[in-house]
Amino acid sequence: AQTVTQSQPEMSVQEAETVTLSCTYDTSESDYYLFWYKQPPSRQMILVIRQEAYKQQNATENRFSVNFQKAAKSFSLKISDSQLGDAAMYFCASPNFGNEKLTFGTGTRLTIIP
C-alpha cells in the first residue's frame, strides 16, 4: 500500500520565523506529482504547493517552498516569514498507484505564536 508519513503531529513557530514540515512517501511510480494542502479552521482544503517529480528544481510559491529529495522520497515544506494566517493543518499527499487518487498523510497542526 502507498503510504505517506508526517512524523510531526504538531509544530509551532514564532510569527515572522521559518518552519519546516516533514513528509516522506512511498511510491513505485517514476513520474508523479506531490502536493501540500492546508486546512484552516474553516476546513476548506487549500492547495499550497505542487512538485513535479521529474523536475529537479524545488517548487516555490511566494513564502512556501519545498525540499524535494526524490531518492530519499522526502518532500518537506518550508514556510518563511510565518504569518498568523498560516495556522492550519497541513497535509502532504502523494499519488496512489499511478492514477489520480491521492494518499494523504495524517497531517501536521501548525500554530503561529504572535
Next chain:
Amino acid sequence: GAVVSQHPSWVICKSGTSVKIECRSLDFQATTMFWYRQFPKQSLMLMATSNEGSKATYEQGVEKDKFLINHASLTLSTLTVTSAHPEDSSFYICSGVAGGNTQYFGPGTRLTVL
C-alpha cells in the same frame, strides 16, 4: 486556482431520510471527482471515485448502496446518503481533478443525522 463549490454546507436530517450533496467545478471541467469523509482531527478518507458518464468506483468498506454517486456532467457530481443514520454524521468533502493531476477541493458539507 480552480474553484469547486459544494452544497449544502451544513445539513441536519432525521434518521432514515436521504440527503443529497452536490459538488460542482465552477471554472473547469472535471472528468474525475472524488468524495472524501473526514472525522474530527483526522485525515481525509477516500470514499469513492466519480467518473463522468460511468459508474463510480468505491473504496473497500464503503457501501455503494448507501452512498450513491452520480456524475451526470463534466461539472457536477452528487453524493446521496440513503437512509441516513447517526453514524453517517460526518464532514464530507469533494474534489475535482484539473491539470497536472491536481485536486481542488470543495468547502465541505457537515452532515448531522438525528
